[in-house]
Amino acid sequence: MADVKNILLVGVGGQGTILASQILSTGLVSAGYDVKMSEVHGMAQRGGSVTTQVRFGKQVHAPIIGKGQADVLVSFEIMETLRWLEFLKPDGKVVINNHKIPSVPILSGKREYPRGVIETISRKVDATVIDAGRIAEELGNPKTMNVILLGALVKAMGLTELEWRAAIKECVKPKFVEINLEAFKAGLSV
Amino acid sequence: MKKLMTGDEAAARGAYEAGISYAAAYPGTPSTEILENIALYTEDIIAEWAPNEKVALEAAIGASIAGARALASMKHVGVNVAADPLFTFGYTGVNGGMVLISTDDPGMHSSQNEQDNRYYAKFAKVAMLEPSNSQESKDMVKAAMEISEGFDTMVLMRMTTRVCHSKTLVELGEKSEAVKKPYVKNLQKFDAVPAVCRKLHVALEQKLIDLEKFSNETELNYTEWNSKDIGIVTAGIAYQYAKEVYGEKASYLKLGFTYPLPVDKIRSFASQVKYLYVIEELEPYMEEQIKAAGIPCIGKDVVPRTGELNPDILAKALLGVEREVIRYDDSVVVPRPPVLCAGCPHRGFFYELSKRKDIMITGDIGCYGLGGMDPLYAKDTCICMGASISMGHGAQQVFNRFNEKMRAVAVIGDSTFFHTGMNSLLNTVYNRSNSITCILDNRITGMTGHQENPGTGFTLQGLPAKIVEIEPLVRALGIDLVKTVNPLRLDELKAAFDWAMEQTEPTVIITRWPCVLKKHSEHDMKEFGDYKSLCEVDTDVCIGCRLCTKPGCPALAFDNESKKASIDKIQCIGCQVCAQVCPKKAIRKAGN
Ligand SMILES: Cc1ncc(C[n+]2csc(CCOP(=O)(O)OP(=O)(O)O)c2C)c(N)n1
Numbered sequence: 001m002a003d004v005k006n007i008l009l010v011g012v013g014g015q016g017t018i019l020a021s022q023i024l025s026t027g028l029v030s031a032g033y034d035v036k037m038s039e040v041h042g043m044a045q046r047g048g049s050v051t052t053q054v055r056f057g058k059q060v061h062a063p064i065i066g067k068g069q070a071d072v073l074v075s076f077e078i079m080e081t082l083r084w085l086e087f088l089k090p091d092g093k094v095v096i097n098n099h100k101i102p103s104v105p106i107l108s109g110k111r112e113y114p115r116g117v118i119e120t121i122s123r124k125v126d127a128t129v130i131d132a133g134r135i136a137e138e139l140g141n142p143k144t145m146n147v148i149l150l151g152a153l154v155k156a157m158g159l160t161e162l163e164w165r166a167a168i169k170e171c172v173k174p175k176f177v178e179i180n181l182e183a184f185k186a187g188l189s190v
Numbered sequence: 191m192k193k194l195m196t197g198d199e200a201a202a203r204g205a206y207e208a209g210i211s212y213a214a215a216y217p218g219t220p221s222t223e224i225l226e227n228i229a230l231y232t233e234d235i236i237a238e239w240a241p242n243e244k245v246a247l248e249a250a251i252g253a254s255i256a257g258a259r260a261l262a263s264m265k266h267v268g269v270n271v272a273a274d275p276l277f278t279f280g281y282t283g284v285n286g287g288m289v290l291i292s293t294d295d296p297g298m299h300s301s302q303n304e305q306d307n308r309y310y311a312k313f314a315k316v317a318m319l320e321p322s323n324s325q326e327s328k329d330m331v332k333a334a335m336e337i338s339e340g341f342d343t344m345v346l347m348r349m350t351t352r353v354c355h356s357k358t359l360v361e362l363g364e365k366s367e368a369v370k371k372p373y374v375k376n377l378q379k380f381d382a383v384p385a386v387c388r389k390l391h392v393a394l395e396q397k398l399i400d401l402e403k404f405s406n407e408t409e410l411n412y413t414e415w416n417s418k419d420i421g422i423v424t425a426g427i428a429y430q431y432a433k434e435v436y437g438e439k440a441s442y443l444k445l446g447f448t449y450p451l452p453v454d455k456i457r458s459f460a461s462q463v464k465y466l467y468v469i470e471e472l473e474p475y476m477e478e479q480i481k482a483a484g485i486p487c488i489g490k491d492v493v494p495r496t497g498e499l500n501p502d503i504l505a506k507a508l509l510g511v512e513r514e515v516i517r518y519d520d521s522v523v524v525p526r527p528p529v530l531c532a533g534c535p536h537r538g539f540f541y542e543l544s545k546r547k548d549i550m551i552t553g554d555i556g557c558y559g560l561g562g563m564d565p566l567y568a569k570d571t572c573i574c575m576g577a578s579i580s581m582g583h584g585a586q587q588v589f590n591r592f593n594e595k596m597r598a599v600a601v602i603g604d605s606t607f608f609h610t611g612m613n614s615l616l617n618t619v620y621n622r623s624n625s626i627t628c629i630l631d632n633r634i635t636g637m638t639g640h641q642e643n644p645g646t647g648f649t650l651q652g653l654p655a656k657i658v659e660i661e662p663l664v665r666a667l668g669i670d671l672v673k674t675v676n677p678l679r680l681d682e683l684k685a686a687f688d689w690a691m692e693q694t695e696p697t698v699i700i701t702r703w704p705c706v707l708k709k710h711s712e713h714d715m716k717e718f719g720d721y722k723s724l725c726e727v728d729t730d731v732c733i734g735c736r737l738c739t740k741p742g743c744p745a746l747a748f749d750n751e752s753k754k755a756s757i758d759k760i761q762c763i764g765c766q767v768c769a770q771v772c773p774k775k776a777i778r779k780a781g782n
Contacts, residue, residue, distance in 0.1 A: 012526065025194055025357060035194060037357040047744055048528040061433040063323075063356035066502025068513035082523050086515050102747065103526035108565065108739040109748040114522035124516055 004057030006065045007153065010084045011076030012101045013047050016146030019171065020074075021052040023150055027159075027167035028056045036063040047103075049080060074153045076132075076146070077101050078117050085121065094127040095152045097145065128152060128190070135186050144183035151187020160188065195360045197353040200324035201263075201291060202227030203360070204331030206234055208287075209368045210261050212253035213237045214246040216609065217638040218265030219300040220354035221293035225263055226641075229650045234368065239641055239650045242575075242609040243268035247290060248275050254288040254344075255380055257371035259335055263291040266307045267574065271610070273310070276344075278382045280314040281390040283342035283397075286371055287335035290316075293349045296471045297498030302555065302574065304497070306472040311346045311449035315394055317401055318346045318449035319410065320426040324358040326446065332363075333410060337447075341401055346449075350471065352427045352498070402450035410446035411455055417441065421463030423456055423476060423487070427499075432469045434501040435508065440467075451476060453483050460485045467508070471499045530560050532745035533722075533763035535632050535677045535703035537566075541741040541767065542683040543628075544568040546691075549597050550585050554578035554611070556603035557636040557705075565742045569601070576610025578602045579627050583618040586625035597691060598625040604660065605635035605643045612667065618696045619668035626690045627669075627698045630677070631660055632705040633714060640708060647713055657713070664698045677701035680770045706763055723764030724780040729754045731776035738768045738777060 007024065011017040018039060025037045033056040053065055065087065073088045074095045075081035081096050088094065096118060105111040121127050132148040147168070154160055168180050195203065201224050205213060213235055215225035229237040236253075240246035243264040250262040264272060269292045276290065292310065295301040311318035317337050321327040327349065334345035378386055405411060420440040424432045425448050432442065443459040445452070460466045468477040468489035477489035492507045493499070505511045530537050540561035543551065553559055553569040554577060562569025571581060582600030589596040602611045607629050618625055635641040642648040647657040664672050671693055675682040683701070690697040704714050734753030738746055745761035746768055748754075757768075757777070769777040 013528075029192070029194055029359065034359065035357075037194065038352065039355060047526070047531070049526040060358075061430045062501050063352055063358065063427075063430065064500055066500050066505075066513065068515040069502075079523060080526075082518070082520060083526075085518060086520075088516055090514050090516050103524050104529050104742060104744055105524050105564075107744060107747040108742065109736065109750045111524045112750075114524065117522075120518065124518065 004055055004060055005157070006070045007054045007072050007074065007157070008065065008070040008084060008087050009052045009054070009074045009076070010080045011050055012080065013050050015050075015076045016143065017050055017052050017076055020146040020150045021054050023147070023164070023167050023171045024054055024153070026170050027162045027164050028054070030166065031162045034058060034060045036060045038063040049083060051084065072153060072156055074149055076149060079103075079114055081121055082114065082117050088125065090125075092125060093156050094121060094125055095149060095156055096121070096127055096129045097132045097149055098129050099133045099145070128156060130187070130190050132187070135190075136183065139179060139182055139186065141179050141183075144179055147180045147183040148187040151184040152190055153187075155188050155190075192359040192361050194357045195324045196223065196355055196357050197321065197324045197327040197349055198223035198355070199227050200328040200360050201331050201347070201349070202230075203362065204328035205261050206231045207328070207363045207365050208332040208335045209259055209366045210235055210331075210335070211258040211368045211370065212250060213261040213263070214240045214249045215263040216240050216243045216246050216268060217635055217641045218268050218293075219638060220295060220349075220351045221263045221265045221268070221291065222638050222641065223354070224291060224293075225650065228261070232651060234365070237650055239643065241644055243272040244275060247272040250288060250290075251275055251279050254284045254286045255373070256285070257373045258286040259369055260286055260288050261291065261331070263293070265301065266292055266294040266305055267301065267303065268292075269307055269310055271575075276310065276316075277314045278387075279344055280316045281387055281394055282380050282382060284338055284344055285373070286369065287338035288344045289331060289334040289338065289347055290344060291347045291349060293351070293354050294472070295351050297351065299351050302572065304472060306475060307346070308348055308448060308475040309473070311348070314346075315398060316344045316346050316449070317341065317447070318348060319446060320348050320448050321353055321446070322426050322429045322444075323353065324356070324360045327353060328360055328363075330410075330446065337404070341397060341404070343397060343401065348426070348448075350427055398450055402453065405447050405450050405452040406454045408447055411452045412444055413459060414442040414444065418462060419464045420467060421459055421465070422467045422469055423459065423480065424469040425476065426471065428469045428471050431499055431501045431504050435504045445476070448476065451479050453479070456480055457483065457485055460487070469493060469504065527563060528560060529563070529742060529744050530557065531706050532743050532758075532761040533706035533765045535701065535705065535765075536561060536630055537741050537743060538680055538765070538767040539628070539630060539677045539683060539701050540566040540568040541771070542680055542687065543599065543601075546687060548595055549599050550582075552578045552582040552585065552598060552600045554600075554602040554606050555637070556606050558601055558603055558630050561601070565740055575606050576602070576614055579611050579614035579625075580617055582625040582627065583614070583621065583623045586623040587621070590623065600625060600627045602627070602629055603636070604629065604631040604633065604645050605641070607660065608644050608658070612663070615664065615669065615698070616667050622696070624694050624696055627696070629660055629664070629698060629700045631700055631702045632708070633702075634705050634708045636705045636707070640705070647711060660700055664700070669696055669698050671695055671697040672700065673698075674700040674702050677703050678765050678767060680767065706765075721764070724759060724762050725757050725764050725766060725769055725777050726780045727755045727757055728776045728778065731774050733774055733776070735773065738772050741767050741771060743768060
């Protein structure tokens with residue numbers, strides 16, 4: 001299945017990883033790929049760690065991947081990158097959102113947020129770090145962080161030629177289309 | 191046109207295309223979205239949340255006997271609740287076609303066990319289908335109707351989390367007209383009394399022989415020939431994993447119709463390959479039957495029988511292949527457990543309860559299960575829905591008999607109370623223990639994603655429904671000592687616990703406040719008002735005692751360097767539980 005590509009999106013409940021993977025899948029389907037996307041619902045709304053996997057190619061069988069199999073890991077939160085790094089191919093790429101969301105053991109002062117995560121990762125793999133939070137604020141809507149990261153992912157995968165405009169239009173509410181198109185463009189140009 | 195759909199969405203589409211007219215369910219991951227999507231076909235299908243799975247299945251059975259095509263869906267453990275009607279309906283057979291969708295959860299992504307419900311088909315003697323992707327999830331609901339009406343049997347469609355929640359491409363079909371058969375009174379078929387059922391059981395055994403013949407012939411069970419060194423018998427999602435691992439290096443007998451198994455087809459397939467593997471998730475359901483038929487095969491001696499499978503586990507188990515991974519030190523990664531949301535009305539309740547000594551807290555299933563986690567730890571047990579109240583009663587009876595001063599405190603949610611808690615409370619009343627029952631009424635079914643229930647005032651489609659109030663209901667069950675409190679007020683909670691601990695009769699404490707994520711109805715607006723605001727810490731007053739971290743709110747952080755607490759403006763909704771905990775009154779509503 002060498003022609004099948006695997007993308008793993010990880011983050012924290014409420015960060016919009018699912019919308020990003022929906023737009024991604026929509027774009028890939030309209031380009032004629034077989035696509036499978038897998039997410040685990042359940043406790044996501046309660047601030048847990050969330051992941052979505054998107055696989056595409058000529059023909060895809062399993063909807064999920066195992067360790068060492070992702071071509072690109074897109075991480076919406078710094079510490080989550082480290083939690084899921086094992087799933088990346090040793091020659092895979094990482095897109096990291098430069099954003100911290102401390103979990104409850106950290107908030108209550110019992111544990112410390114790990115230091116130097118980005119440095120550790122950059123030493124091991126090809127990593128792109130993005131201040132999606134800052135860019136989103138500049139655009140005037142902090143919620144567009146997910147689509148900025150999607151833009152960066154599309155660039156890292158070399159998929160810029162696909163019909164992303166149409167995919168975004170299909171997946172987001174009409175009044176948010178413009179801002180998300182801008183966010184996507186911003187993500188493409190980092 | 192092909193459309194990306196989850197297995198759940200596709201099964202709902204299948205119900206529409208198959209001309210199903212009645213569907214009922216009780217929510218439960220990963221099945222919930224089946225009925226939620228069926229409900230979108232408002233013109234075509236009557237879709238209803240039932241208070242529990244037994245009721246859902248029985249309502250669907252009624253619809254089938256009345257002559258309509260019917261569906262019930264539930265998570266795997268829900269089938270335990272619905273098992274009583276399931277077994278006898280296996281004897282009677284159907285009028286309109288009937289499918290029961292069971293969604294199993296290998297790996298326990300959001301369940302209390304990982305039971306393999308394929309055994310239910312064999313046990314209840316009903317036909318079974320197992321889809322391996324969304325296309326099949328849709329098509330098999332249609333096939334289920336043909337089989338159900340053709341063989342006069344209910345069909346169990348067994349899905350699993352990965353099939354339910356993965357999006358894969360589906361070719362949509364046309365809707366066939368709703369099929370309504372006439373209703374004809376037939377006591378010899380539908381009146382399950384001993385004299386009737388003795389005959390029905392004999393007929394059922396013949397039906398199973400006919401179904402096995404069908405299983406050997408149907409294209410739902412097909413062979414893909416490649417190399418004949420290895421032949422793999424597989425079904426459901428395991429088929430996709432097997433294909434991922436072996437590709438064209440093996441031949442496959444892919445089974446979609448898995449009860450009764452196509453034994454002749456398997457025997458013939460086995461005779462043409464060198465080694466026969468049986469690849470299935472969880473139990474050796476197929477392997478046992480294949481071995482019993484005298485066909486040698488390799489299965490659970492190498493493939494794990496616990497947990498969810500994936501291609502890597504299979505590759506390692508079967509081929510000894512391990513993929514190269516990046517090595518790094520992950521000990522610095524801090525866990526990110528799910529927590530009660532900021533502003534969750536359950537938090538104050540558990541904070542107060544956690545201070546009590548000499549209590550056994552029998553918990554139940556719902557968001558309030560998180561009350562058992564760090565830092566609240568206010569839970570002793572969890573078994574299944576409704577069990578909190580009955581277990582609390584049993585425990586209290588024993589504590590009292592042996593003169594122990596322990597008190598049993600049962601904690602249950604509103605939806606769970608309607609589900610099976612009501613019967614349990616009746617038991618407490620009838621058998622007179624003084625256990626304490628706390629019903630956490632957050633005005634919605636929270637955990638599974640905000641489904642309406644008999645207490646919320648709305649149907650599945652959002653149409654107005656009668657609001658069943660819990661306090662009068664509890665009184666009608668025979669409880670005389672009831673208090674309804676506001677769980678955002680710690681003093682009210684404390685007073686209620688003090689009061690309940692003193693009683694020799696059973697007591698009920700109802701906490702009434704909406705889930706923080708709930709969209710407020712007009713009724714909620716009137717009752718609870720627009721209560722959301724913001725709290726802030728006055729760092730000049732904060733002494734760094736950390737008491738405010740005890741309720742475990744994710745909006746509140748303690749900084750070890752400055753030794754001060756702070757509150758996240760985005761998450762805080764101003765419930766003021768932390769403000770009541772602070773001994774220095776350093777936390778206040780912003781603007782005050
Ligand atoms: C027999 C069974 N059916 C369904 C479920 C899935 N389930 C778990 S919790 C829950 C609902 C809980 O709602 P509620 O009691 O109102 O508590 P809340 O989550 O709102 O606090 C459901 C449906 C289950 N675990 N077992």
